[in-house]
Amino acid sequence: MSGEADSARTEGIQVNMMESSTKAPGVAIVGGVALLLIALILYPGGWFVDATSSLDFQSTIDAMVENDNLAHLVFFAVIIACLAISYGILSFWRLSDSGDALLRFGVLLNLFHYGIYILTMGMRHMLVAIAQHQADIEVDGVAASPEQINDYLVMLQAGSGGLHYAFVVVSSVSGVVLGLGLARRFSSLNRYAVACWVFCFAGVAGLLNAAIGQQAEAAPVAFVVASNVVLTVAAVALLVIGIGVLRGERELVPDA
Secondary structure, three states: OHHHHHHHHHHHHHHHHHHHHHHHHHHHHHHHHHHHHHHHHHOOOOOOOOOOOOOHHHHHHHHHHOHOOOOOHHHHHHHHHHHHHHHHHHHHOOOOOOOHHHHHHHHHHHHHHHHHHHHHHHHHHHHHHHHHOOOOEOOOEEOOOHHHHHHHHHHHHHHHHHHHHHHHHHHHHHHHHHHHHHOOOOOOOHHHHHHHHHHHHHHHHHHHHHHHHOOOOOHHHHHHHHHHHHHHHHHHHHHHHHHHOOOOOOOOOOOO
């Protein structure tokens, strides 16, 4: 009897460990996306806090510098959120048919595009840090002038803008590839399958927007607004996918 009890206890522990390993990626995706959306809502110079046009570099810089503590908190939160989501998405590598090259490529692309976004946040963190400590910055042993400091800030903001454009393009391609790779695992259409298809089509929309936005005659403001809308839709779709992982949806969870 004692041996049977020990065996049952061991099996129970193994089941609990498997459930935890299955739910952890779902928690990471859901928690990461929720944290990311909250951080972007509070982003200085964004939607609500000292809202400015992202194409107005000076106004955006001023908004971040005037809300420096919030800016640093938001940058930190975005980086943590990206790492959490990356951990969750990595679980798709272990799906039962992980030999699927398309799905694996989608996972790698997603990890890569979050890396680009983390670099973007790092540059903006440095921008605010330079503005905070401009009195200590020297050029050739001489204190930097306000004009030089402002040139550095504009350069960093422009550089982070270029990285963000790369993020938009790579994230769109990764959305198409990963969304398609996950969607075709479903034999029937349910809410999670729909979320995968929405994630895929959001990527298509992002690519079209990026391609059109390159044209000189296209309105830059329209490109930015459309990009934000597409990224928000993709984030909501990913949130639903994460809920599916959390609930153990068979097509989204690796076999034990």
